[in-house]
Amino acid sequence: MPAAAGAGMTAADLARYLSKHDLVTTLDLIDAALETRTQDQFRQLMVLTSGLIPIEHSHASVADLDENRAITRTRHQVNVNFPEGWLHTYRQLRLVEEDPVAKLLFAHDKPLIWGQIRQAHREPADRRFYGRAAEFGLRDGFSFGARFVRSNSASFFSCAGQGLTSDRRHVTIIQYLVPHLHAALAKVHLGLLKEQPLLTPREVEVLNWAKFGKTNWDISVQIGVSERAVKYHLQNAMIKLSASNRSQAVAVALSQGLIDWG
Amino acid sequence: MPAAAGAGMTAADLARYLSKHDLVTTLDLIDAALETRTQDQFRQLMVLTSGLIPIEHSHASVADLDENRAITRTRHQVNVNFPEGWLHTYRQLRLVEEDPVAKLLFAHDKPLIWGQIRQAHREPADRRFYGRAAEFGLRDGFSFGARFVRSNSASFFSCAGQGLTSDRRHVTIIQYLVPHLHAALAKVHLGLLKEQPLLTPREVEVLNWAKFGKTNWDISVQIGVSERAVKYHLQNAMIKLSASNRSQAVAVALSQGLIDWG
């Protein structure tokens, strides 16, 4: 009775390739992922993962996708222990535009093993890219990710380490972990969004009342200011959220996680 | 390095009380839970769970909570193999109001073992309740649940079976499974909401434009009807959603999953 799942995984793989200790650690990791809220907790998560798979450097980001599911813009990065120099070079030279992995990752739904990509893509531009990465010690490894349903963005994980090739054990573990690491990163991302306060406290407060269909006057009574002040805050919120009226402002704020549901 | 988690769980518990087969099945179950979208898939999930723990009857529901975290109203039920007669009696006699489990479940965050409750609550009303349940063969078992962050409701799982007492193995498995069964039920619930169409297609369409801040006139041009027709649909939507204006209508529709996130 095969219960699962993506990309040809079976429970049999779990039993065959993983030890009992692997299974315990994987389950524990999934559980820890549920509790993850902050960048530090997320880094801890990746450290635990590298206890399971020989990962030396790892890095995660939330990125926007274009219509071809290629990565365009990076929204947030959580660097665990990737070489800072490489990340700097990557940003500086806009390497995302020539990174073969970034182009391919979301075309399929399974982890991409760098070694395999390197053999398939031998164009001069590609080789230049691999050369640059190798300068920072990034040769073997893999990338994986998952798309967000609610927006046209995705999580993008990169793990480097010697011996990280197409080992069935590694692949099996990663496949089972991906959705949970993805969800954990999503929560971290949401937290970061709330930390860099796009909206002022007053703007959030006013939007939270507007969400319940309150009029400006209603809100002014609630928070004890003039009706004009409410209009002021709502207008500023609309500008910041690129909304043309309060309905859109509320919708955007909700979907961005800037105000709560309820 | 204890990674997790709720209610005193540790990875050591996993290794001590669970066999390798248990671990594989649990991981597989978690994976299957991720894919769950329909009632049938959810039932299948509970069947798999009963392969792990001796569950004879199980039942899940999504319910509203009051301010004391007691269950008030049941929104959706997914009956796997609970006795229909009991469910009928439960509904008919409003037993939720005297069910000791329903009162206590969300006060704490761990599974409630019926046997323990039965010993702690010996009031005549409680004993009458246990007697009724026993008539349907429901004596031993446990209940668990989790609250939704986005609304004042929760999932409520009941599992009955001989020998379902406070076994560490059972408790450990359930604790690790709860969040994922909860999430699976939430997805099923969302699917059911969309199936019973509270809103007409036109109302959904109009709300989807309103969400982008479009005026009635904008929308009328988009969908090719008069401005008055747009007002008509939006008004009906507002009535159905108990919203006092379009902002609240959009917010409610979004949070209920009646329209998508653009």
Add this chain to the structure above:
DNA sequence: TGCACACCTGTCCAAACGGACAGGGTCGCC
């Protein structure tokens, strides 16, 4: 055939909204 329901259209009007003008204040930082 009647009925319910979704769909569409019109007019009228008071209320609410969004944008523009204007002004005031405190606070922290360079």
Add this chain to the structure above:
DNA sequence: GGCGACCCTGTCCGTTTGGACAGGTGTGCA
């Protein structure tokens, strides 16, 4: 001291909205 934030207040005016009145169609079901 100036500067930028956030906060607060006012008036004016055109547009949008929401609610009330009114009417019509077609479809499906009892």
